[in-house]
Amino acid sequence: MTNEFRSLKDHVYDYIADLIDGGTLGDDHKISEQQICDALGVSRTPVREALIQLAADGYLENVPRKGFYVKRVTEDSAREIVEVIAPLDGRAALLAVDEMTDDDIAQLQFLHGSMQLAIDKGLYKKYDDLQRDFHNCYVEKCGNSRLIEFVHQLNRYFMKREYANVDAADLDALLRKANDEHAEIVRLFEQRDGAALQRYIRDVHWSSDNAKFLVW
Missing domain, CATH: 1.10.10.10 (Winged helix-like DNA-binding domain superfamily/Winged helix DNA-binding domain)
Incomplete structure (x- = not known):
């Protein structure tokens, strides 16, 4: 019962x-x-x-x-969430790097290309779905169920964004920059460079300076 x-x-x-x-x-x-x-x-x-x-x-x-x-996500709360998720997501990547198969990395490459296509076509909600799949691809391979749960929970704060009030040029530039970072993440996975991967995700991809861009 x-x-x-x-x-x-x-x-x-x-x-x-x-x-x-x-x-x-x-x-x-x-x-x-x-x-x-x-x-x-x-x-x-x-x-x-x-x-x-x-x-x-x-x-x-x-x-x-x-x-x-x-609950409304403000810039201050977004920054706080980023400061928590950055080391967790980076740690997940470090733990996953030796568990990722060639097929897993090929999936990351496919998702990166699909995100680029979504940006080109202005399909921003689709981009969000693909970005979530991209991060889940390696987080799910980290082997730590509690870490997976925490990262998924924190990621969901940024999955309810509205783009209608964002300048189109600013949004395009922001998402292209983010997807360039996804390309670098793929490259580091290909090199199996766990330490560099962890640092890049923690310090660059989840930089607290970008928190204001996570609130629309």
């Missing part, structure tokens, strides 16, 4: 997190518990448990007597 309840709560958690990640629920959006119940055909108990967990994980803000709202 306990395991069944826990898996149901996790299902609700993933459903709400996906709505946030996909931009369906934007910053400051109030979560309707009843709508979630109706959409999933579940009672309020697992929905409430999932909302509490989402608030604890930083997705939502629990406002007393008002309810749960999607």
